[in-house]
Amino acid sequence: MRGSFRRFTLLALGLVLLGALTAAVAAARGSTSGATIKNGGTLTIGLAEEPDALDPTIARTFVGRIVFLATCEKLYDLDSHLNIVPQLAAALPQVSKDKLTYTIKLRSGIKFNDGTPFNAAAVKTTIERYLTFKGSVRASEISPIKTVDAPNATTVVLHLSSPYSPLTAQLADRAGMILSPKALASSASFAQDPVCVGAFSFKDRVAGDHITLVKSNDYYDKAKVHLSSIVFKIMTDPSSRTQALRAGDIQVEDRIQSTDVPTLQKDKSVTVSKAVTIGYQGLTLNIGNSKGVGKGFSNTGTPIAKSQFLRTAFDAALDRTTINKVVFGGLNLPDCYPIAPVSPWYKPTTAGLQCNLHANVALAKSLVKASGIADPTVHLMLGGTDPVNARLGQVIQSMEKAVGINVTVQPTEFTTSLNTATAGNFEAYAVGWSGRVDPDGNIYSQVATPGTLNYSGYSNAKLDYILNGARKSVTTKSRDTLYRAAMKIIHNDRPIIYLYHPVNYYGTSKKVSGVQIFGDGLIRAQFAGYTQ
Amino acid sequence: MGGFLLRKAGAALIVVFCSSVVVFVGVRALPGDPAVALSGENRDPAVLAAVREKYGLDQPLPVQYVKWVGRAVRGDLGVDSRDLPVAHTIVTRIPITLELALLSVALGMLIGITSGVIAAVRRGKAEDHAATTFALVGLSLPHFWLGLMMIILFAVDLHWLPSSGYVSFGQHPIQNLEHMVMPAIVLGTGLSAVLMRQMRSSMLASLGADYVRTARAKGLTEASVIGKHALRNSLITVTTVVGLQLGALISGAVITEQIFVIPGFGRLTLEAINQRDYTLLQGVVLVAATGYVVVNLLVDVIYSLLNPRIRVTGAAP
Numbered sequence: 069m070r071g072s073f074r075r076f077t078l079l080a081l082g083l084v085l086l087g088a089l090t091a092a093v094a095a096a097r098g099s100t101s102g103a104t105i106k107n108g109g110t111l112t113i114g115l116a117e118e119p120d121a122l123d124p125t126i127a128r129t130f131v132g133r134i135v136f137l138a139t140c141e142k143l144y145d146l147d148s149h150l151n152i153v154p155q156l157a158a159a160l161p162q163v164s165k166d167k168l169t170y171t172i173k174l175r176s177g178i179k180f181n182d183g184t185p186f187n188a189a190a191v192k193t194t195i196e197r198y199l200t201f202k203g204s205v206r207a208s209e210i211s212p213i214k215t216v217d218a219p220n221a222t223t224v225v226l227h228l229s230s231p232y233s234p235l236t237a238q239l240a241d242r243a244g245m246i247l248s249p250k251a252l253a254s255s256a257s258f259a260q261d262p263v264c265v266g267a268f269s270f271k272d273r274v275a276g277d278h279i280t281l282v283k284s285n286d287y288y289d290k291a292k293v294h295l296s297s298i299v300f301k302i303m304t305d306p307s308s309r310t311q312a313l314r315a316g317d318i319q320v321e322d323r324i325q326s327t328d329v330p331t332l333q334k335d336k337s338v339t340v341s342k343a344v345t346i347g348y349q350g351l352t353l354n355i356g357n358s359k360g361v362g363k364g365f366s367n368t369g370t371p372i373a374k375s376q377f378l379r380t381a382f383d384a385a386l387d388r389t390t391i392n393k394v395v396f397g398g399l400n401l402p403d404c405y406p407i408a409p410v411s412p413w414y415k416p417t418t419a420g421l422q423c424n425l426h427a428n429v430a431l432a433k434s435l436v437k438a439s440g441i442a443d444p445t446v447h448l449m450l451g452g453t454d455p456v457n458a459r460l461g462q463v464i465q466s467m468e469k470a471v472g473i474n475v476t477v478q479p480t481e482f483t484t485s486l487n488t489a490t491a492g493n494f495e496a497y498a499v500g501w502s503g504r505v506d507p508d509g510n511i512y513s514q515v516a517t518p519g520t521l522n523y524s525g526y527s528n529a530k531l532d533y534i535l536n537g538a539r540k541s542v543t544t545k546s547r548d549t550l551y552r553a554a555m556k557i558i559h560n561d562r563p564i565i566y567l568y569h570p571v572n573y574y575g576t577s578k579k580v581s582g583v584q585i586f587g588d589g590l591i592r593a594q595f596a597g598y599t600q
Numbered sequence: 601m602g603g604f605l606l607r608k609a610g611a612a613l614i615v616v617f618c619s620s621v622v623v624f625v626g627v628r629a630l631p632g633d634p635a636v637a638l639s640g641e642n643r644d645p646a647v648l649a650a651v652r653e654k655y656g657l658d659q660p661l662p663v664q665y666v667k668w669v670g671r672a673v674r675g676d677l678g679v680d681s682r683d684l685p686v687a688h689t690i691v692t693r694i695p696i697t698l699e700l701a702l703l704s705v706a707l708g709m710l711i712g713i714t715s716g717v718i719a720a721v722r723r724g725k726a727e728d729h730a731a732t733t734f735a736l737v738g739l740s741l742p743h744f745w746l747g748l749m750m751i752i753l754f755a756v757d758l759h760w761l762p763s764s765g766y767v768s769f770g771q772h773p774i775q776n777l778e779h780m781v782m783p784a785i786v787l788g789t790g791l792s793a794v795l796m797r798q799m800r801s802s803m804l805a806s807l808g809a810d811y812v813r814t815a816r817a818k819g820l821t822e823a824s825v826i827g828k829h830a831l832r833n834s835l836i837t838v839t840t841v842v843g844l845q846l847g848a849l850i851s852g853a854v855i856t857e858q859i860f861v862i863p864g865f866g867r868l869t870l871e872a873i874n875q876r877d878y879t880l881l882q883g884v885v886l887v888a889a890t891g892y893v894v895v896n897l898l899v900d901v902i903y904s905l906l907n908p909r910i911r912v913t914g915a916a917p
Binding site: 118119120121122123126128129202203204205207208257259260273274275276277301302303304305307308311312314315316317361362481482483484486487490501502513520521 | 631632633634636637638639640641642643644645646647650651653654679680681682683684689692693748751752755756759762763764765766858859860861863867868871874875876
């Protein structure tokens with residue numbers, strides 16, 4: 069009896085101590101704000117992942133692009149409305165009548181961060197490197213480029229093997245980043261000491277910890293650059309990132325986890341901003357991928373592959389608004405298309421299509437009946453084993469159950485799920501895409517017959533014809549028409565059921581001004597600074 | 601002595617070889633194609649082929665193994681997915697984790713031994729109950745919870761300490777300590793609890809022993825009896841526990857380093873696994889395994905120097 073009392077006392081004391089430590093944690097915090105930006109200071113950005121190689125030739129990660137924005141400028145960039153605008157180029161490219169020659173005029177008087185001149189010869193060297201470097205990730209993005217000419221210091225001519233209208237958009241991403249020929253020639257590994265044209269030049273990198281950039285003396289617009297340096301801190305734990313922002317150890321937080329958003333919104337020292345991304349999350353339905361992507365498609369014979377009625381019923385049973393509320397706390401943007409509303413392509417390509425954000429149970433039930441498949445079952449593979457994915461699977465399962473479709477949920481580790489999807493060993497796959505500025509980047513690879521990401525095994529000659537036509541077409545109007553036609557086919561056949569566009573949340577200290585985040589989700593901090 | 605050393609070194613080499621095979625096979629047993637993981641969203645067959653070629657993944661496993669080991673014995677562990685040399689990355693990370701582990705041990709010993717002695721001397725009193733409660737709480741607290749609570753209290757609310765990050769001692773000694781104090785407390789709390797319990801029971805045994813009674817009978821002061829006699833004897837078992845806990849501390853550093861964003865060896869291991877970076881993961885695990893083997897070899901040698909009978913008993917008939 070005495071022993072139990074003693075144990076109880078110890079337990080109670082322990083709980084009191086725990087409670088005291090937890091209670092000590094609540095306190096009010098002050099804020100500072102100002103209007104004008106002063107020069108100097110170091111901005112620390114907490115990145116959610118670690119960038120891979122800092123060589124645009126082989127770089128693959130999303131966060132790597134955030135670092136490149138400050139140190140590796142491109143021929144073209146995006147404005148806040150995601151329109152393509154010239155950056156190192158003087159104007160948008162002049163395209164020949166046969167659409168096989170792109171003439172790009174370059175800005176003059178620009179230097180790389182090693183002091184060497186930026187010119188057409190450097191552009192030619194860089195693009196040729198992207199096309200021929202062993203292991204280049206850029207080669208496939210600009211593969212239609214056959215040869216590059218540099219007739220004078222400020223003119224570059226790209227000769228294409230076939231018309232390819234997404235080329236300008238590709239040149240507004242990593243394929244448009246121009247590397248210093250001197251650095252390429254002198255360094256064994258460009259990634260270890262990258263040199264481009266940029267507001268900041270590379271200083272050092274401690275793998276797994278940070279990347280430091282310092283203000284460039286050679287930058288053509290250095291009067292606009294206020295900070296002395298930018299440190300990209302690798303902080304993969306989201307809670308640590310949030311607390312570091314609140315403590316003032318970092319000034320910008322990359323992608324706040326949804327559970328921390330309300331906390332930071334209450335913090336007076338922090339501004340929370342959001343960006344609807346150009347990516348999407350959806351359910352890929354395996355229609356014809358029975359042998360693996362790129363190995364020829366034939367119907368897999370599963371209920372969801374055989375019956376278009378069932379695929380439509382599956383879609384009609386989904387309540388996208390509820391999914392967003394229950395799984396993501398209402399933080400994402402429910403939608404039915406691969407192109408996001410923030411894109412200038414959204415309205416013209418989705419006009420006339422109907423997106424049902426709420427479930428239509430009666431319609432879904434009648435479609436299940438019309439499919440003629442009794443008690444249909446769909447195996448849903450989740451591209452992750454985290455709690456959010458699990459919740460998504462459970463919600464979908466219960467919605468489909470209500471219309472008579474049984475869903476079994478298979479949580480799968482992400483890389484394994486990609487392998488499984490590529491091999492065609494799935495029925496439905498919950499997976500997303502980070503998104504590209506040009507609509508081709510969100511559609512062609514995923515649903516065109518030769519698409520490298522066509523996990524659905526969907527093959528439609530009419531759609532292929534339209535998508536190839538859109539690649540060759542140059543005018544915005546004709547591309548709008550073609551993509552609208554493509555959307556109708558995808559919407560009807562449902563190789564992918566699009567669910568929502570992710571919305572990313574970012575935290576910025578109120579001591580800082582000028583940090584910009586557009587729909588591409590990248591943090592633009594090169595012209596930011598501390599307020600007075 | 602020479603023969604003994606040769607035998608031990610030979611055995612260590614065999615263990616390192618076996619470890620390298622286990623590491624190599626184990627890493628490849630992870631689900632998922634590393635080329636897919638390393639190529640990001642790009643599934644272009646040409647890109648996947650280039651990634652496989654770059655990391656030698658397109659070659660038969662025995663060829664991959666021989667090439668890897670051949671380079672590793674020359675100190676070249678290859679380049680990781682960031683195009684950075686793995687050996688250099690590992691060499692820069694190890695001292696950080698060692699510093700964290702040593703600070704945690706120092707802190708754990710200071711708190712654990714002191715509170716253990718007090719608890720034993722004041723057995724059944726309030727101090728004893730307080731120390732026992734502390735040990736119970738210390739053992740029960742998960743590292744991640746304690747870490748986050750400390751960050752919120754000392755970094756976010758009070759602004760006394762930085763919430764995360766690392767500054768090397770050579771770069772700025774004060775800032776180094778500021779960055780390491782919270783992680784060391786988090787990692788050292790569990791150890792101090794274990795040591796407190798161990799110290800308390802050892803001290804209680806010592807205080808009840810004949811030689812302590814004799815010391816008291818000789819008229820020695822209580823401080824002298826506790827400090828010079830009971831404590832010294834009790835420290836022997838505590839030292840053994842500290843040695844055993846060191847390995848656990850280094851493992852525990854994985855979580856602590858992740859919470860406090862310390863670029864140590866533990867976090868590097870986690871990154872390598874998450875990114876499916878075979879080259880980095882192989883390097884990390886091989887270095888860790890070799891480290892354990894070398895430490896064990898050194899311990900064997902030290903034991904044999906301290907106690908020559910070990911050399912004789914270990915000799916072949």
